[in-house]
Each structure stands twice: as structure tokens, then as C-alpha cells.
Amino acid sequence: MIRNILKSLYMGSVFRDLLKLCLNERSWVPFHYLVTIQALSRPAHAYCMWYAADLALRLGIKEISAIEFGVAGGNTLRILERYAKRIKKTTGISIHLIGFDTGEGLPTPEGEADLPYWFASGQYPMDESKLREVLHGSDVVIGNVNQTMESYLFSKHIPPIGAMFFDVDLFSSTRDCLTIFKQPAEQFLPRVFTYIDDAVGSHLELYGEFNGALMALDEFNKLNTRIKIHMNRNLLPQYFNRWRYNVYYAHLFDHPLYTRYIGGKEKENEQRFLRLDL
Numbered sequence: 001m002i003r004n005i006l007k008s009l010y011m012g013s014v015f016r017d018l019l020k021l022c023l024n025e026r027s028w029v030p031f032h033y034l035v036t037i038q039a040l041s042r043p044a045h046a047y048c049m050w051y052a053a054d055l056a057l058r059l060g061i062k063e064i065s066a067i068e069f070g071v072a073g074g075n076t077l078r079i080l081e082r083y084a085k086r087i088k089k090t091t092g093i094s095i096h097l098i099g100f101d102t103g104e105g106l107p108t109p110e111g112e113a114d115l116p117y118w119f120a121s122g123q124y125p126m127d128e129s130k131l132r133e134v135l136h137g138s139d140v141v142i143g144n145v146n147q148t149m150e151s152y153l154f155s156k157h158i159p160p161i162g163a164m165f166f167d168v169d170l171f172s173s174t175r176d177c178l179t180i181f182k183q184p185a186e187q188f189l190p191r192v193f194t195y196i197d198d199a200v201g202s203h204l205e206l207y208g209e210f211n212g213a214l215m216a217l218d219e220f221n222k223l224n225t226r227i228k229i230h231m232n233r234n235l236l237p238q239y240f241n242r243w244r245y246n247v248y249y250a251h252l253f254d255h256p257l258y259t260r261y262i263g264g265k266e267k268e269n270e271q272r273f274l275r276l277d278l
């Protein structure tokens with residue numbers, strides 16, 4: 001009852017916005033609640049990392065990786081390091097962070113699918129040495145992903161990937177990032193929490209299935225039968241959630257752990273609710 005009252009109060013936007021003003025990732029509030037009330041500066045990334053760690057825990061996996069494709073200045077990667085620290089403290093799951101970036105901004109758009117009316121070569125460059133100075137343990141892989149990703153993954157044995165953040169803007173770059181799924185299934189969790197930055201844009205960008213990241217996803221799904229990436233269904237009803245159209249889930253049907261039961265106490269609660277009340 002009290003939970004329901006608090007929930008409906010939270011749905012009222014004034015209360016929610018006030019709460020967000022008072023809280024951030026450094027506050028004492030448990031990280032899980034900060035994720036739930038979306039009080040963090042990168043709420044979608046926090047959501048993906050938290051639930052990837054939760055899935056790992058249910059599968060008995062102690063360490064996972066999270067990848068940011070497109071790092072630019074590195075503000076997001078720095079924030080992700082703080083989230084990883086808090087998630088480790090609560091769940092015990094370590095998150096190894098990796099960022100891929102050319103280091104010199106966007107490559108040249110290859111055609112209209114790369115939205116050349118909005119993106120141009122060299123936009124969003126990185127100050128690599130400055131970024132390396134402020135990071136705490138993340139791997140930053142410099143170069144075009146189509147040159148660096150495979151050799152990095154081959155040479156470095158990273159824990160299974162549980163979350164991926166796609167923010168490379170162009171269709172061609174997103175297509176190249178998605179080739180990561182050519183890696184063996186064990187290189188991932190069976191379901192990967194995925195954030196697509198360029199899924200929602202302004203009246204100038206006009207993202208859709210016929211350009212940019214969404215077109216790359218569409219193409220990927222057409223070409224792959226045993227891995228599918230789809231937009232979430234659980235966040236869509238949250239009308240107050242501004243990033244609900246950015247979260248996607250990748251299902252790796254051939255993953256050896258894909259069918260492992262993860263019901264836990266959530267399923268017990270659900271069953272209790274469905275039992276006949278006498």
C-alpha cells in the first residue's frame with residue numbers, strides 16, 4: 001500500500017524532478033534505487049550496467065565487460081567508471097570497461113545513410129592523453145573499429161560482455177561495431193543490455209530505419225537468424241522515461257546459458273500473486 005502511494009507520488013513529475021535534484025551517483029541512496037528513480041546523469045547506461053550485473057549474478061558469473069562505442073571527450077566513460085565501482089560494491093560483480101574511438105572524431109560519412117547533412121568528418125575529437133590521465137582502469141582502444149576491434153578482442157581476454165553502448169553516429173560505423181557479434185557466444189552474456197544513442201533525435205537529425213544506427217540494426221537483424229536485437233518492451237510504458245526508446249536487448253539464442261532458468265524471488269512473488277485467495 002505505502003509502496004503504491006510512493007509509486008504514484010513518484011509518477012507525478014514535480015516530485016520526481018525534486019527528488020532527482022537532491023540525488024546523484026555520489027549520494028548515500030543504494031545504487032539500485034538511483035537506477036529505478038532515474039536520478040543518475042546517464043540513466044540508460046546505469047540501467048544497462050545494473051541489469052547486466054544482475055543477470056551475471058543469476059548466472060553465477062563474477063565479472064563482465066561493458067563497451068562504449070564512440071567515446072569522444074570521454075565524459076560518459078568517466079561516469080561509467082563511477083557506476084561500475086558502485087555496482088561492484090553492492091553486487092560483487094566487477095565490470096571491465098572498454099571504449100572504442102578513432103581518437104580524431106567521426107570518419108568521413110560514406111553516403112546518405114550516414115546522415116551527411118548532420119555528421120561531418122572530424123566532429124567530436126578526443127584529447128587522448130588528457131582522458132587517459134583521468135580514467136581509472138578502463139581500456140581505451142584508439143582507431144577505427146573496423147581496424148581495431150577484432151585484434152583487441154583476440155589479444156585481450158575480456159570477461160563476457162553484458163552491456164554495450166552504441167554512439168558512433170554513422171550507419172557505416174554502427175554496422176562495423178555490430179560485427180562484434182561474430183565473436184563466440186561465450187564472449188557475451190546470453191542477453192546483452194544495449195543502448196542506442198542515435199535512436200531519438202531532433203527535427204534536424206530525423207533518425208529512422210532508413211539511416212544511421214537504426215538502419216544498421218535493421219540490416220543486422222535481417223542478416224542474422226540466431227542473434228536478434230530488439231527494442232525493449234518493459235520501459236516503453238514509462239511515459240516519464242526520456243530514454244525508453246534507446247534501450248535494446250540482444251538475444252544470443254545459441255549461447256550455452258541462454259536457457260538457464262533465472263526466475264528467482266521475482267518468479268516466486270509472481271506465483272504468490274496468482275494463487276487463488278481463499
Ligand SMILES: C[S@@+](CC[C@H](N)C(=O)[O-])C[C@H]1O[C@@H](n2cnc3c(N)ncnc32)[C@H](O)[C@@H]1O
Pocket residue numbers: 068069070071072073074075076077100101102103104105106107123124125126143144145146167168169170172173176
Ligand atoms: C557522439 S560521439 C560519442 C559521445 C560519447 N559517447 C559521450 O557520451 O560522450 C561519437 C564518437 O564516435 C566515434 N566514432 C565514429 N565512428 C567510429 C568508428 N568507425 N570507429 C571508432 N570510433 C568512431 C567518433 O570518433 C566520435 O568521437
